[in-house]
Amino acid sequence: MFKLFFYTSCIIFIFGLALQLYRFRKEDRFLNPAKKSRSGLSGVSLFLNTLFQVKLFKAGKIRWMIHFLLLVSFLYLLIVHGFYSVTANLLFADYQPTLNPFQALRNATGFLVLAGCLTLFIRRQLSLRMNKDKQIRRKGLGTVILILAVIASGFLLEASKIISEPIFMEMVEEYSDLDGEEDLDDLKLYWKDNYSVFFQKQIETSPEQIENGEALNEAYCLYCHSPIKSAAVSKPLARIITTAGSWLNSNRLDKSLYWLHYGLCLIVLICLPFSRLSHLLLIPFTSSRKYLTVEDHKNDLVSINAITLHACTNCGFCSQVCSVYPNFQVHQNPDILPHAKIESIKALLKNPSSIDLLQLNVGNDACTLCHKCTDICPSGIDLQSLWTVLDKKLAQMGMVDNSRLISEMPLSGWMSKNFNIYPKKQPNWLPTEPISTDHLTSNLADRIESFEKCIQCTVCSNVCPIVDYDSNNIDMSPHQIMNLLRLGKKHLATGTRMVWSCLTCYACQENCPQEIQVTDILLELRNEGSVKADIIQKNRLTEKADQ
């Protein structure tokens, strides 16, 4: 029975693993361009990060300590306790689960895993200021709850065994050759006082009996049973449940708890390929891969192994160091932050229509490719390459940069666009109106005083490098933009190529004899055009989805 369940679970686990690998391969092909350079392998990094989690150590010492204790404890429980039938004989000559140090270690490690998982759970809920997205807050919590259940059921199982009279009787029968009722009573008495067993019947006490009980214990039990106080968690727990001792013992709750504990462990095994716990396998794999070099990036030969994405544990370090965190503070687009963006990418790989492509594209465009997230990632994911690959992928899926969108759109098209056919459900980062009142502007293009002094002397246009180099393509020059503003045609101005080709070199502004902030005005127009372009893209996507 026991073995049947175990082997079935193993087969499901292997099947699940194969299924996941197949999925990752498919994702890999979807994500990566044909021309690419693959990352090399690094055995040192694999070794150091798997055994000592050096990357996490660099990122945060306290979290490293908590995680290291959690992992070591988990592995101890798995190897020494879970697989004792295999490992015990190999590693220890005289293993007994009720002997020290095993009894004490089992309790201590169980406690550490429990405490570690609780810390993780609470931290996820409370402290991550950028975890506004509830979905991210929930990521991986199923796994945490499952592990908590395994540990809790384990402690309950041990406690129920401690107080169990039936087990006591079984053991007496098997390991002792007591002949009289009296001796049995003496031993019971000793075990009631010293090992917290709950006995149905009250037994009379006398000093001789205690002495005899101790002698019997020494003869038959002691070589397999260390003092019960070393079971630091289970013993107090046993004291609590002993109040219901007679019911627990008569119903043999220890047996039910055994199957519960064992069953939960098997569920963990079955779920492993699909849950966050798979990081145990994926992080060593991910750590073994080197980051792509700056040469690969400069030569546009960037790829990412899709498996490595799934090594993300949502720890959030990347977003804490993210260079464009202020962009998120103002813009509120969750896909600016790496730890949220990677979740959107995973959703994109599963089902492209399930996510807001524009939000992802705008979020990814904010990235300055500073490599900080990649440097800190404790899982060793080459995030910078991921963002680069994503940028290409989104372009391939039809997302265009605002400057491209506008430069490809004739001004007549821009003028006839309706910016009000707005999707009913808008994401909160997109302003509610094309002329945004949500964000402050430099407030120049709407104020007559800032451009009325223009005398159309054309100095700005004469010093403009764009007018110089791009005279064939440019539709207006800076002094004409100033004139458009004077004519009250600001909307037209936001769609001109001049506004979108501006280098922001400030030559026009510096040379203006009337001290007009020409460049700042052009930038303000571009900001406003950018919001409008976002709306055009959003409407296009909504139309496409409706068809």
Next chain:
Amino acid sequence: MKLAYFSGCKIPFYMKDYDLSFKVVMQQLGVELVELPFNCCGYPARNENFEIPILSSIKNLAIAQQQGLDMITPCKCCFGQFKHAQFWYKTNPELKAKVDDLLASENLTWEGQTQVKHLLSFLTHDIGLERIQKQISKKLPPKKVVVQYGCHALRPFSITGFDNPFAPKIFEQLLSLTGVQVVDWSKSTECCGNPILNDNLDLSLKILQNKFNTAKKAGAEYICTACTHCQMQYEMVKSDNTINDQNLTTLLFTQILGAALGVPLQKLSESGQLPINLFQEN
């Protein structure tokens, strides 16, 4: 002297040479650099939004102020952005209130004392030409070099206060100390084209090509930059073979100054590959 080193986003990964050579030059001149958990200066976000770049810059200034340090950056776009942000923060009370609120949510405040210096203005005004002159231990041969000034530090002068925007001279003055011969170049103060590299590649490279052509005509053998983005633009020749670099090599100012200060060449570049001819008589 102790300063907070603002590297910006591109230097740590894309421009390690600038990081190396800047640090070693500062070390030679006895300047202690402190690296703080800065974010982006905000310059790249100026295309989409007005608030983000101001918040980004002021937050960095607040982080430097916490340590009681002034800030130095070798990037002209970062430098210009800091000046731009300070200007608008001080001019627009509504904006200031909003930025202050967001800073307060992270227990930060900025009282406005933090000074931001660019590498070139710092060397000229704080260290002084005379002192640098004294420390030059290895005068370089008089090879012909032109300088790319970098727009965002130079203009608008009323905000950046860097140098005379029409006839700047601090770059030439500093570079001349090393022994190289700085030649006049009509495009010295014109944009390198990098700001529109992503949005309009063809136009950006057209501007760059013109840079190489005119520099060659001016008689230059080398181009010298003191800005992350300018240097990245000139280095486009390495990955784009449509550009003719006219056999001109572009170097960072810190690499040339470093060599003149007697720093071994392999400490000025990660690959150790610097155009040796610039540093030797031939």
